[in-house]
Amino acid sequence: MSSLDQIEVMVEGEENPEMVRSVLSEITALLECWLTEGKPGVIDLQGLPLTATDYQQLEEKLGRGEVSITIQVLGKSQILETAFPGVWYVIHRDEVSNILTKQIEVIDIPSIVLSQRVEMEQALERLKSDSNMTF
Amino acid sequence: MSREIGNNPLDNGTFADHLEQNGVSRRGFLKFCTSMAAALALPAGSAEVMAEALAAAKRPTVIWLSFQECTGCTESITRSHTPTIENLIFDYISLDYHHTLQVAAGLQAEEARDQAMKAAYGKYLLIVDGAIPIKDGGIYSTIAGRTNLSMLEEAAAGAAALISVGTCAAYGGLPMAHPNPTGAVPVTDIVKDKPVMNIPGCPPIGLVMTSAIAHFLTFGRLPEMDQLGRPKAFYGDSIHDRCYRRPFYDRGLFAKAFDDEGARKGWCLYELGCKGPTTHNACATMKWNDGTSFPIESGHPCLGCSEPNFWDAGGFYEALSVPQSRMGETILKAGAVGVGVGAVAAALNQRNKAATVAAQETMTVDALKKES
Amino acid sequence: MELNELLIWARGPAFNIALAIFVFGMLLRLFEILSLGRKEDLSAARGSGVAGGLRTILSRSLPRQTLFSREPLRIINGYLLHIGLFVVIFLYRPHIELFERLFGVSWMGLPTGVVDAVTAVTILSLFVALLIRIYNPVLRFISTPGDYLIWLVTLLPLVSGYMAYNHLLLGYTLMLTLHILSVELLLIVAPFTKLTHMFSFVLARWYQGYLAGRRGVES
Numbered sequence: 039m040s041s042l043d044q045i046e047v048m049v050e051g052e053e054n055p056e057m058v059r060s061v062l063s064e065i066t067a068l069l070e071c072w073l074t075e076g077k078p079g080v081i082d083l084q085g086l087p088l089t090a091t092d093y094q095q096l097e098e099k100l101g102r103g104e105v106s107i108t109i110q111v112l113g114k115s116q117i118l119e120t121a122f123p124g125v126w127y128v129i130h131r132d133e134v135s136n137i138l139t140k141q142i143e144v145i146d147i148p149s150i151v152l153s154q155r156v157e158m159e160q161a162l163e164r165l166k167s168d169s170n171m172t173f
Numbered sequence: 174m175s176r177e178i179g180n181n182p183l184d185n186g187t188f189a190d191h192l193e194q195n196g197v198s199r200r201g202f203l204k205f206c207t208s209m210a211a212a213l214a215l216p217a218g219s220a221e222v223m224a225e226a227l228a229a230a231k232r233p234t235v236i237w238l239s240f241q242e243c244t245g246c247t248e249s250i251t252r253s254h255t256p257t258i259e260n261l262i263f264d265y266i267s268l269d270y271h272h273t274l275q276v277a278a279g280l281q282a283e284e285a286r287d288q289a290m291k292a293a294y295g296k297y298l299l300i301v302d303g304a305i306p307i308k309d310g311g312i313y314s315t316i317a318g319r320t321n322l323s324m325l326e327e328a329a330a331g332a333a334a335l336i337s338v339g340t341c342a343a344y345g346g347l348p349m350a351h352p353n354p355t356g357a358v359p360v361t362d363i364v365k366d367k368p369v370m371n372i373p374g375c376p377p378i379g380l381v382m383t384s385a386i387a388h389f390l391t392f393g394r395l396p397e398m399d400q401l402g403r404p405k406a407f408y409g410d411s412i413h414d415r416c417y418r419r420p421f422y423d424r425g426l427f428a429k430a431f432d433d434e435g436a437r438k439g440w441c442l443y444e445l446g447c448k449g450p451t452t453h454n455a456c457a458t459m460k461w462n463d464g465t466s467f468p469i470e471s472g473h474p475c476l477g478c479s480e481p482n483f484w485d486a487g488g489f490y491e492a493l494s495v496p497q498s499r500m501g502e503t504i505l506k507a508g509a510v511g512v513g514v515g516a517v518a519a520a521l522n523q524r525n526k527a528a529t530v531a532a533q534e535t536m537t538v539d540a541l542k543k544e545s
Numbered sequence: 546m547e548l549n550e551l552l553i554w555a556r557g558p559a560f561n562i563a564l565a566i567f568v569f570g571m572l573l574r575l576f577e578i579l580s581l582g583r584k585e586d587l588s589a590a591r592g593s594g595v596a597g598g599l600r601t602i603l604s605r606s607l608p609r610q611t612l613f614s615r616e617p618l619r620i621i622n623g624y625l626l627h628i629g630l631f632v633v634i635f636l637y638r639p640h641i642e643l644f645e646r647l648f649g650v651s652w653m654g655l656p657t658g659v660v661d662a663v664t665a666v667t668i669l670s671l672f673v674a675l676l677i678r679i680y681n682p683v684l685r686f687i688s689t690p691g692d693y694l695i696w697l698v699t700l701l702p703l704v705s706g707y708m709a710y711n712h713l714l715l716g717y718t719l720m721l722t723l724h725i726l727s728v729e730l731l732l733i734v735a736p737f738t739k740l741t742h743m744f745s746f747v748l749a750r751w752y753q754g755y756l757a758g759r760r761g762v763e764s
Contacts (some may be wrong), residue, residue, distance in 0.1 A: 077217070080211075084211070086458070112205070139207055141207075154198075451552065482550055500561075503564050503565050512576060515580070
């Protein structure tokens with residue numbers, strides 16, 4: 039009897055440089071827009087029909103920058119600067135590490151990193167009540 | 174921002190309060206909104222807007238009616254192995270009636286529905302899955318002794334908006350397939366005076382539905398829809414146009430059987446009956462089972478399950494270009510008639526020819542001389 | 546009627562009707578032509594009529610030096626049009642699927658991109674053919690409304706197919722439906738117009754070649 043893993047399956051990697059080139063040109067336009075008009079830009083990579091090969095090529099082109107941030111909230115989120123300052127990978131995962139969104143953000147700092155005002159106010163109250171405590 | 178949707182009278186908390194109670198931070202919430210905004214293909218910066226508006230949203234009343242259906246849609250939307258981010262919204266909405274999910278049964282269940290409807294009359298969101306049989310007064314599907322038809326009419330009257338979940342509610346689906354013994358119709362055949370959004374699919378993708386609800390809560394209206402009442406963000410492209418196997422179609426490389434070389438190499442499934450070119454859905458990019466794959470990625474042609482009449486659109490494994498008719502029979506019959514009529518026409522032609530020949534006078538030299 | 550219902554109708558009942566009319570009409574026409582017959586040739590044969598007939602069926606597909614030098618554009622365009630139609634109809638994989646269903650035999654197709662380009666050339670050659678017909682005084686004089694009709698019904702499937710594949714103007718589903726319907730129109734019109742030449746050209750060449758061959762002259 040044959041088992042499933044005996045069936046030979048090979049998926050041809052489809053070379054599609056057009057796809058990567060168009061993503062790169064969109065990034066260029068978004069960065070230009072951010073610098074001149076101050077408008078942030080987002081590219082949803084999951085909304086594009088990119089193959090694994092395409093992702094790899096894109097990652098090779100963009101490279102890695104100086105900043106990498108990990109956020110632990112409802113699963114892990116990674117915010118990675120590329121070799122092009124202002125161009126970030128923002129990857130959100132759920133509790134079991136499935137990718138929720140994989141985006142490229144063009145901005146000085148992705149807003150998910152920033153502390154939220156409401157929570158900072160709550161923090162202030164907590165600190166004030168804590169300051170009465172003695173060490 | 175005006176919000177048409179009704180508050181649950183039993184709960185005055187906002188969505189933000191609900192999140193806080195469940196230990197979800199604002200940053201976590203923003204993460205949730207990012208995935209919603211991405212799913213809805215909203216422009217950059219929308220996640221922040223959404224987070225702000227949604228945080229202030231009051232808990233909405235939602236009534237879910239199931240008619241001629243298989244519960245596959247409910248399964249698709251609720252069946253996730255881990256607490257997912259879209260569960261946030263499901264946990265939050267006040268699902269006051271859903272006869273598969275609720276604990277109450279019988280009279281108590283029907284009472285809950287009545288109460289919820291009265292309390293949030295004109296403001297609740299009504300979700301329907303399943304088609305509605307209307308033949309013979311709608312007697313082919315009843316709940317608690319009432320026909321689906323009358324239950325829908327009553328519930329729709331007090332709804333702010335409706336969402337038809339699944340192909341059956343949206344377009345009639347399987348119950349409406351030929352010969353449609355129960356006279357099944359989609360929701361839009363009955364409800365004409367309320368905004369209705371269709372989320373077709375057999376079943377539809379769970380995130381599509383939660384995103385649509387999130388949009389409704391955020392902006393107080395349903396997302397932009399196409400001619401078939403589907404949210405454009407998810408149903409704007411055909412499976413074919415978003416398919417990673419599309420380059421093989423363009424190069425003319427097709428799998429011709431499920432176990433041939435082409436199938437193993439992941440070539441285009443057009444010739445195995447893929448309905449991707451005429452099917453609009455988000456499967457190719459959003460994928461199924463926590464982003465594992467979608468049918469074509471698993472080697473199976475698209476059935477076109479999110480399109481109207483997909484059950485009656487011919488064999489699932491027949492190429493889109495192959496006519497759905499008995500061509501051999503047609504050719505034989507038409508050919509026989511053609512030959513028969515041809516024989517009659519030939520006989521007539523021969524007779525005409527003979528008559529013409531007979532009618533010709535034989536020209537003689539004398540006759541010619543007379544004429545000149 | 547919803548879009549999908551229209552597509553289902555076009556792929557089902559409508560195709561059946563069109564195919565029936567096409568087969569019926571074509572057989573009727575061919576039967577008529579054959580049954581008219583020829584007068585018995587009582588002269589002594591100077592050569593083989595059969596060989597002449599078969600040879601002519603093929604040789605008439607080749608250009609003639611004398612004609613070619615007189616109207617090269619018309620002849621080259623004619624080749625482009627007919628070879629283009631052959632490629633588009635018989636070497637596009639989705640079309641081959643249809644023939645396989647019909648006759649049980651399959652053959653290799655060309656890459657879709659190639660067929661797409663050939664379609665564009667074929668459409669252009671149809672327009673050139675129309676211009677030649679209009680600007681050539683003799684051709685214009687002998688042209689009937691039927692000639693312009695068959696030009697149109699040949700053009701429609703090409704244009705709708707091209708537009709469907711390239712996502713032009715209308716959605717794919719509607720364009721595909723229009724494409725199928727336009728082919729059905731072509732099938733219905735064909736037997737009752739000069740489009741019968743898709744089959745009858747064999748008979749006409751055979752007669753010419755047979756007569757010439759029997760007389761021992763070149764044809």
